[in-house]
Amino acid sequence: MLTVAEVERIAQLGRLALSDDEKARYARQLSAVLDYAAELANIEVEGIPPTANVLAVHDVMRESDAVADSLDRRDVLANAPSTDGESFIVQATLDNGE
Amino acid sequence: MLTIHETREKLRRREVSSVEITQAYLDRSYRHNPRLNAYLTITGEQALAMARAADERIASGEDTPLLGVPIAIKDVFSTKDARTTAGSKILHNYTPKYDATAIGKLRALGAVFLGKLNCDEFAMGSSTENSAYGVTKNPWDEARVPGGSSGGSAAAVAAGLCCAALGTDTGGSIRQPASLCGVTGLKNSYGRISRYGLIAFASSLDTVGALTQDARDAAIMLAAMEGRDPRDSTSIDAQPVDVAALDSVSLKGLRVGVPREFFIDGMQPETEQAVRAGIDVLKQLGAEVREIQLPNTSLGLPVYYLIAPAEASANLARFDGVKYGLRVQGDDLIDTTMKTRGEGFGSEVKRRIMLGTYALSAGYYDAYYIRAQKVRTLIKRDFERAFEQVDVIAAPVSPTTAFKIGEKSDDPLQMYLADVFTLTVSLAGIAGISVPCGFDANRLPIGLQLIGPAFGEQRVLETACAFQQITDYHLQRPLLD
Numbered sequence: 248m249l250t251v252a253e254v255e256r257i258a259q260l261g262r263l264a265l266s267d268d269e270k271a272r273y274a275r276q277l278s279a280v281l282d283y284a285a286e287l288a289n290i291e292v293e294g295i296p297p298t299a300n301v302l303a304v305h306d307v308m309r310e311s312d313a314v315a316d317s318l319d320r321r322d323v324l325a326n327a328p329s330t331d332g333e334s335f336i337v338q339a340t341l342d343n344g345e
Numbered sequence: 346m347l348t349i350h351e352t353r354e355k356l357r358r359r360e361v362s363s364v365e366i367t368q369a370y371l372d373r374s375y376r377h378n379p380r381l382n383a384y385l386t387i388t389g390e391q392a393l394a395m396a397r398a399a400d401e402r403i404a405s406g407e408d409t410p411l412l413g414v415p416i417a418i419k420d421v422f423s424t425k426d427a428r429t430t431a432g433s434k435i436l437h438n439y440t441p442k443y444d445a446t447a448i449g450k451l452r453a454l455g456a457v458f459l460g461k462l463n464c465d466e467f468a469m470g471s472s473t474e475n476s477a478y479g480v481t482k483n484p485w486d487e488a489r490v491p492g493g494s495s496g497g498s499a500a501a502v503a504a505g506l507c508c509a510a511l512g513t514d515t516g517g518s519i520r521q522p523a524s525l526c527g528v529t530g531l532k533n534s535y536g537r538i539s540r541y542g543l544i545a546f547a548s549s550l551d552t553v554g555a556l557t558q559d560a561r562d563a564a565i566m567l568a569a570m571e572g573r574d575p576r577d578s579t580s581i582d583a584q585p586v587d588v589a590a591l592d593s594v595s596l597k598g599l600r601v602g603v604p605r606e607f608f609i610d611g612m613q614p615e616t617e618q619a620v621r622a623g624i625d626v627l628k629q630l631g632a633e634v635r636e637i638q639l640p641n642t643s644l645g646l647p648v649y650y651l652i653a654p655a656e657a658s659a660n661l662a663r664f665d666g667v668k669y670g671l672r673v674q675g676d677d678l679i680d681t682t683m684k685t686r687g688e689g690f691g692s693e694v695k696r697r698i699m700l701g702t703y704a705l706s707a708g709y710y711d712a713y714y715i716r717a718q719k720v721r722t723l724i725k726r727d728f729e730r731a732f733e734q735v736d737v738i739a740a741p742v743s744p745t746t747a748f749k750i751g752e753k754s755d756d757p758l759q760m761y762l763a764d765v766f767t768l769t770v771s772l773a774g775i776a777g778i779s780v781p782c783g784f785d786a787n788r789l790p791i792g793l794q795l796i797g798p799a800f801g802e803q804r805v806l807e808t809a810c811a812f813q814q815i816t817d818y819h820l821q822r823p824l825l826d
Binding site (some may be wrong): 254257258260261262263264265269272273276277279280281283284286287288290292295296297298299300301302304307309310318322323325326327328329335337338339340 | 438439440442443535536549575578579581644646647648650651658662665666667668669670671672677678679680681682683684686687688690692695696698699700701702703706712713715716717718719720721722723725757758772773774799
């Protein structure tokens with residue numbers, strides 16, 4: 248069974264703010280799913296390659312590097328919660344003056 | 346209700362205009378949607394403008410397989426200038442500035458878009474109960490779920506609120522709701538239709554397809570959307586589907602395999618009976634039926650619920666309150682990100698991000714994620730071996746008919762079991778269709794799943810068409826008033 252501390256660590260990695268209720272519930276529910284997944288530990292997979300993609304395509308290159316139309320800045324910013332008309336506005340990640 | 350091909354016939358003969366048909370669907374949708382909650386957004390004015398443009402193209406003699414036909418779109422496809430929520434609060438105010446490739450192709454052919462359809466949040470679920478905008482009701486019994494995640498699409502087609510609907514299938518999200526609502530649902534092979542502009546859930550599993558009134562319409566929708574797209578490096582050109590060839594199909598000598606692992610304890614007896622009766626119909630049509638084995642079937646569920654959440658946890662990292670959607674201001678940037686995601690995502694989405702983050706985290710990556718990908722190879726090989734012996738596999742779609750709203754919503758594992766017969770097809774990346782094959786004692790629809798190899802849609806569609814030529818389950822509709 249996952250502990251609440253483990254749930255908190257995963258939530259931090261996944262950038263999710265969780266309530267205490269959610270932490271307790273997820274500890275229980277994630278443990279149940281992981282117990283179910285533990286079945287896979289008993290399957291013989293020696294020498295079996297992993298499937299990341301079912302298609303036999305690898306390293307697909309762009310067909311050309313020609314300049315083409317793309318969204319203009321107004322459209323790109325149209326759905327942003329905060330902009331100055333030229334950029335997305337976010338909180339500072341560095342202290343001022345440093 | 347008219348199918349796509351019947352609608353086109355009437356439009357071609359000028360018996361009716363696209364504006365008239367579109368208005369009729371809009372009227373019916375405005376009347377029934379407040380109860381059914383199949384549509385999240387009805388784009389009435391845009392639809393009528395598209396219908397007028399289609400009528401002009403028809404008047405000028407133009408003829409495409411979808412010109413003037415009113416369809417609706419699962420709300421995970423980016424649609425230019427029409428709100429797109431993915432069933433999530435985090436995208437409650439998002440209006441894309443571009444079309445998904447599949448949408449752009451349908452638009453160019455002159456299809457009319459009626460609106461955006463409800464689904465489980467980010468397509469994660471089997472009932473639409475995970476939508477942030479309320480559950481969709483099953484038109485056959487409004488106390489029951491329509492299945493999911495394309496539940497709004499299935500309900501809208503079943504209730505006659507659109508001629509056909511777009512859906513997506515990552516683990517069963519087209520086939521299972523199609524089965525529970527008594528419509529036809531084609532899950533296409535991975536890579537056959539571009540995923541560009543589709544709001545991503547699990548990128549190695551996501552596929553685009555349609556929920557329709559019959560298999561011929563499914564073929565028409567596939568033909569309209571398929572093909573390589575430079576914007577999706579996993580899309581490829583397959584041999585195009587041949588819609589006209591569906592007119593003269595013979596199943597004589599078709600080898601149909603029935604996997605014993607798909608008939609499990611706990612399955613609703615009426616579902617098994619209807620599916621076996623459906624297989625007998627294929628036999629009557631000349632198919633040779635034999636039992637086959639897909640020994641790793643039971644591993645589909647644990648493999649899927651590691652791989653899909655892992656990919657989801659990476660894909661959903663983009664929802665950070667910066668470029669679009671909800672922002673909940675916190676003390677600093679990380680706090681803002683965490684609060685935005687904590688409030689913006691619903692509980693199933695958070696559960697899967699947690700599960701995927703765990704499976705990908707240091708110390709667990711090999712034991713969970715890589716091991717799941719190796720077992721995925723075994724599942725894929727099961728099908729490859731089976732298709733050396735048979736042309737098509739026939740099986741149930743879901744273990745039961747539509748369940749009651751709320752019945753499974755507190756137990757994630759029980760809910761995941763609704764997809765136990767569809768997950769392996771998704772993991773193998775192959776083709777599968779759900780066609781109506783009967784009803785249970787409560788008059789709830791039952792689906793037959795016909796499965797083909799990768800890019801084997803033509804054979805699957807031919808089998809489904811032949812089945813629908815001598816059965817009438819797909820013609821039966823729920824009474825709404």
